[in-house]
Amino acid sequence: MFWQLVSNEIVKMLRKRRFQVVMAILLVLMAVFSYAEHEAxxxxxxxxxxxxxxxxxxxxITHDLNRLHNPFASAAEKAGIQATLAEAQYELSHNINPYAPGAPSFMHTFMxxxxxxxxxxxxxxxxxDMVSSEMSGGTIKMLLTRGVSRTRILASKLVALFLLVAMLFAAIAITSYVVSGAFFGYGGFGLPVIMGFQTSANGTVDISHVYTLPQWEYLLMTFGLGFFxxxxxxxLAFMVSTLVRSTASSMGIMMAGLIAGTLLTALASNWTLxxxxxxxxxxxxxxxxxxPPPVAGMTFAxxxxxxxxxxxxxxxxxFQVFARKDIMG
Amino acid sequence: MAQPVLSVRSLEKRVRNRTLVKDVSFDVYPGQVFGFLGPNGAGKTTTIRMIVGLIRPTAGEITIGGYKVRTDPLRAMQEVGCIVENPDMYPYLSGRENLLQLARMQGVEAVHRIDEVAKLVHLEDRLDDKVRTYSLGMRQRLGIAQALLNNPKLLILDEPTNGLDPAGIRELRTFLQALAKDGLAVFISSHLLSEIELLCDHVAIIRDGSVIKTGAIDTLLAGTADDVSWRVDKPDAARRVLEDVLRSHGIVAEVTESTKGSLICRMTDDLVAEAVSNLEAHGCKVFEAARRRISLEDFFLQTTSGAAV
Structure with a gap:
């Protein structure tokens, strides 16, 4: 019964072609990025x-060393440069090619x-779109007068959304592999990736815990963290979608928040909150x-x-709002 | 009489100090076609939204098929099929897919009923077309099909005649009356009174959020005096005769002239007989004396204008 509701939601999203549009944009972007990287x-x-x-x-390395002596670079920038520098030196001394081309490397960069x-x-x-579209289309009245509890309906929408995000990640993995492979070749899952650099806020890099992972293992971790x-x-977008009636404004609010957030990430070192x-x-x-993290003191946990x-x-x-809300005209 | 399928008791809804609906009570019994009448903005849709659990009432009690909407909303809603305001559906899905979406929420029997209800509303030929391509009348019919999927005891239709042509309205009428004959209770809101009069046997009239009249149409209309219209050859002379007849019985009533030249007054059967012979005695030829039944529309206007209440 619950899975019937979830499958209803997924059918609606796929038939609306919203997901397909996202996929088409992805394909085009992959092709453009791969071509650009190939040219570079x-x-x-x-x-x-x-x-x-x-x-x-x-x-x-020479270039980075010069940047490090730039008097205008902030402490955070210098820490970042130190980190890449240490990584490059490690790669050079261990004979690891960081530019080794291949679809897996592209996937890793893309993510x-x-x-x-x-x-x-x-x-x-x-x-x-998950909840707003039902509100603006009036179909929410049909959903909520079928003798199924509001909590159940919202839960089915949430589960469907999480499944759709998983589908999106699978699609990103497949398209980025297939498209970039045409430019760089399909091998390279076994290439080593260097892990375990620890950069402190003052720019010193600790390389005592450095180890390498095969590319495929690193990719799994990257995609997993990206998915999370x-x-x-x-x-967050789901909440906004429940609170706002129109899909356009709910999307606008979330995008504004996201873009403001990425700008903040660039400036954040000065504003620790x-x-x-x-x-x-x-x-x-x-x-x-x-x-190094955008703000000092941030850790993985x-x-x-x-x-x-x-x-x-x-x-x-x-869930609180949706369960109590009066569905007015 | 049997238990009411829908029972509404002193229902009230307030939103930020504004009372949208207050003290609304009525009962709907199996087999009844019940009209819920009122001008736009009177609180019809708000009341319907409370009945189907979309809005929480501030006070009052709604019982559907024995289940209280406040304490047992899911059980209560399993007895109901409804269209609130517009027939809502997903335009990018076909008619069948729309029905399937809702049927899957209501269990296996509902899924098996899809073809049956589609046939009932004569949509079986267009069922696999996208709803985007449907006319408003077809959407209304698909809406009714959606509402009937769960085999409800109570069918609630909000302004179902919107967007239907006269033939469609007549079809809807026979369709709903057939459903009612099988024991379904049908609850219809409308501001189109001539439709309701032909469609319903019971009505509740709502104005400014309160129910001001409720009962069987026949009983409601029987309480009002009826007009008699006279078609005569000499209206001016006839008017004096009619006024004399009324006055001689102590009735102070006006005789008015309609736009078509006939005279209209209110009198009982005995007085009509007396007036006919008096008119003949005064040399007025009577072509027609017809009693006009008051229509629900007239009654409604009298009741809702406030003056006649």
């Missing part, structure tokens, strides 16, 4: 005059970069590769906690 590599090779990655990495804005945007497009972060985004905002905590995978608390609060509010 060609240009790089032409400028360096060699395809040897050791030369390129050495150039990067790292996409989680800040692009993928949450897709999640919002889907989640904002997106469930938090979905929960920002670390309690969910958007600042979305990049969970940065804790894997040792990138802290970010997880912030996301869980916000999501739980959003869902409690959604």
């Amino acid at each position: 590599i060609l240009v790089m090779v032409r400028q360096l005059g060699t395809t040897d990655w050791h030369v390129r990495l050495q150039q990067e 790292d970069e996409g989680i800040t804005l692009l993928i949450p945007l897709f999640v919002i497009v889907i989640a904002s 972060a997106c469930l938090a985004v979905a929960s 920002a670390k309690y905002l969910p958007v600042v905590n979305l990049q969970l995978m940065n804790y894997l590769n040792g990138t 802290f970010s997880l906690g912030v996301l869980v608390i916000w999501s739980a609060a959003a869902l409690v509010i959604s």
Whole structure:
């Protein structure tokens, strides 16, 4: 019975073609990104005059060292540079090619970069519609007069939403692999990825715990963390969708929040309270590769906690409001 | 009489100091077609929303099929099929898919009934077309099909004649009366009184949030005096004769002239007989003397204008 409700919700979302539009945009973006990256590599090779990655990495290190002496760089920026520098030096000394091309590397980059804005945007497009569209379409009256409790109906919508987010992640994995593979080849799941750098706020990098993971294992972790972060985004968008009647305004509110949040992430080092905002905590995978957090003092557990608390609060509010709400005209 | 299917007792809804509905009470019995009448904004839809549990009443009690909506809303709603305001459906799904969505919420029997209810509302040929392509009349019929999926004891239709052409309205009328004959209680709200008069046997009239009259249509209308219209050859002379007849019985009533030139006055059968012979005696030819039954619409206007209450 409950799964019938969930399947109703998924049928509606798929028949509305909203999900398919998201998929089409994804495909186009993947192709554009892959092409751009492919071109960038060609240009790089032409400028360096060699395809040897050791030369390129050495150039990067020199460049980073120069940036480090830039008097205008803030302490946070310097810490970031220190981290990449340490990573590059480690790679050079252990003979690990960080530029090794391949679809898995592209997937990894796409998720790292996409989680800040692009993928949450897709999640919002889907989640904002879940409840608002029934309100503005009037169909909520049909749903709520069938002798099924309001809590059950909202729960079925939430489960359907989480399943749709999972489908979105599966789709991202498949499309990014297939599309980028056409440019970079389909191998490379076994390549080593370096883990365990620890950058402190003052810019010293601890490499005593460094180890390597095969690419596929790292990808699983990255996608898993991305999925978790997106469930938090979905929960927040779901709450807004229950509170606001129109899909457009519910989407607008969430997008404004998300974009304001990414801007904040850039500025956050000066405003420490920002670390309690969910958007600042979305990049969970940065804790894997040792990138310093946007605000000093944030840890993996802290970010997880912030996301869980916000999501739980959003869902409690959604269910409370929805169960009591008067459905007026 | 049997137990009422729907019983509403001193229902009240207040929103921020504004009383939308107050002290609304009525009963609907199996087999009845019950009309809920009132001008727009009188509180019809608010009352219906409270009956089907979309809005929480501030006070009062609603019982459907023996279950209280306040304490046992799910059981109560299993007895009800309804269309609130508009027939709501997903335009991007076909008629069948729309029915399936709701049927799956209500269990296996409802799923098996899909073809049956589609046939009942004559939609079986268009069932696999997208609802987007349906006319308003077809949407109304699909809405009724949705409402009948769970085999309800009470069917609630909010303004069901909206968007129907005269043939559609007549079809709806025979359809609903057939359903009522099988023991279904049908509750219809409307502001189109001529429709309701033909459709319903019982009515409740609501104005400014309160029910001001309720009962069987026949009983309600019987209490009002009836007009007699006269078609005569010499209206001016005839008017004096009629006024004399009325005055001689101590009745101070006006004789008015209708736009078509006939005279209208209110009198009992005995007085009509007397007036006919007096008119002949005064040389007025009587072509027609007809008693006009007051229509529900007239009654409604009298009642809701406030003056006649």
